[in-house]
Amino acid sequence: MELAEIEALHAQHARADFGTTTPDELAYIQETIRTYKPRKILEIGTASGLTTGFLARFLEEVGGDSVTSIDSEDVFFGDHRKKVGYLASAIYDGQSVRTRIEAGKSSLDLAGLDGPWDLVFVDASHNHPWPTLDTLAVAPHLSGARIVIHHDLQLFRRFPRFLGIGPRVLFNETPQTHRHAGAANGWNIFRIDLSMEPVLLEEMGLNALSMPWTARPPLSKREVSRFREALRDTYSPGFWAQFDVCEKQNRWNATKMAYFYVRYAAAKLRNALLGRSRA
Numbered sequence: 001m002e003l004a005e006i007e008a009l010h011a012q013h014a015r016a017d018f019g020t021t022t023p024d025e026l027a028y029i030q031e032t033i034r035t036y037k038p039r040k041i042l043e044i045g046t047a048s049g050l051t052t053g054f055l056a057r058f059l060e061e062v063g064g065d066s067v068t069s070i071d072s073e074d075v076f077f078g079d080h081r082k083k084v085g086y087l088a089s090a091i092y093d094g095q096s097v098r099t100r101i102e103a104g105k106s107s108l109d110l111a112g113l114d115g116p117w118d119l120v121f122v123d124a125s126h127n128h129p130w131p132t133l134d135t136l137a138v139a140p141h142l143s144g145a146r147i148v149i150h151h152d153l154q155l156f157r158r159f160p161r162f163l164g165i166g167p168r169v170l171f172n173e174t175p176q177t178h179r180h181a182g183a184a185n186g187w188n189i190f191r192i193d194l195s196m197e198p199v200l201l202e203e204m205g206l207n208a209l210s211m212p213w214t215a216r217p218p219l220s221k222r223e224v225s226r227f228r229e230a231l232r233d234t235y236s237p238g239f240w241a242q243f244d245v246c247e248k249q250n251r252w253n254a255t256k257m258a259y260f261y262v263r264y265a266a267a268k269l270r271n272a273l274l275g276r277s278r279a
């Protein structure tokens with residue numbers, strides 16, 4: 001696909017509030033796929049499925065096999081009447097690349113999916129430490145080129161209220177030899193080459209995890225124990241000891257948690273009512 005074609009298809013389907021990639025960011029992803037020629041791609045954070053469809057189109061250009069896209073939600077945040085991934089088939093209707101949408105899943109569920117993958121696009125929660133956790137969680141499910149692309153490197157400055165510093169923290173802690181930022185959309189996208197020594201990956205992960213976490217709500221006890229369970233044998237005892245220190249420092253007390261959930265429930269109810277009145 002040429003850039004003009006990407007732009008036209010993007011303009012046809014994307015809306016400003018879709019939280020999706022821009023055409024030049026898509027061109028960066030396309031260039032990465034052309035360079036590394038993956039056979040299988042994983043996307044973490046499906047939303048409308050717009051980028052899922054483009055991933056499938058770019059993968060077809062290099063003769064790849066499948067795109068799997070996961071999202072923690074069942075419905076698309078931009079339109080609560082639509083399921084996550086609904087746009088993927090409008091962008092890619094070819095037969096050669098198998099496209100699979102897995103709703104209600106996060107990087108903690110990868111063991112039950114169709115990995116390993118050669119290339120991953122992470123565009124889910126941008127709150128720290130999620131992009132780092134997604135990267136650490138996906139590492140044992142990588143094969144081939146072991147490339148992980150992250151979106152929204154500039155979110156921390158453009159929309160400070162989102163507290164979306166996660167991609168930036170991870171980028172900063174990735175060795176220069178293993179990271180590459182693209183100029184697209186004002187340097188808003190980057191890739192990490194995870195073919196590195198395990199000790200280096202742990203060091204990078206712990207450096208990032210040692211920065212204050214901005215996830216709202218914070219990681220739940222269940223998420224922490226699932227993360228630990230899934231990766232216990234992947235990372236060393238020293239890693240887990242330091243992980244515990246970071247997690248404890250970022251835990252919320254009961255009052256803060258209760259306050260957050262009351263506001264969260266109110267926002268969910270408002271969205272559901274708005275969705276129903278639009279239907």
Ligand SMILES: C[S@@+](CC[C@H](N)C(=O)[O-])C[C@H]1O[C@@H](n2cnc3c(N)ncnc32)[C@H](O)[C@@H]1O
Pocket residue numbers: 018019020021044045046047048049050051052070071072073076077084105106107123124125130
């Ligand atoms: C920015 S949108 C993804 C946009 C999509 N990649 C695109 O370019 O069209 C982020 C999506 O990630 C999902 N999400 C948030 N936290 C997640 C998590 N921890 N694991 C998986 N998905 C998550 C949200 O439900 C939302 O649909």
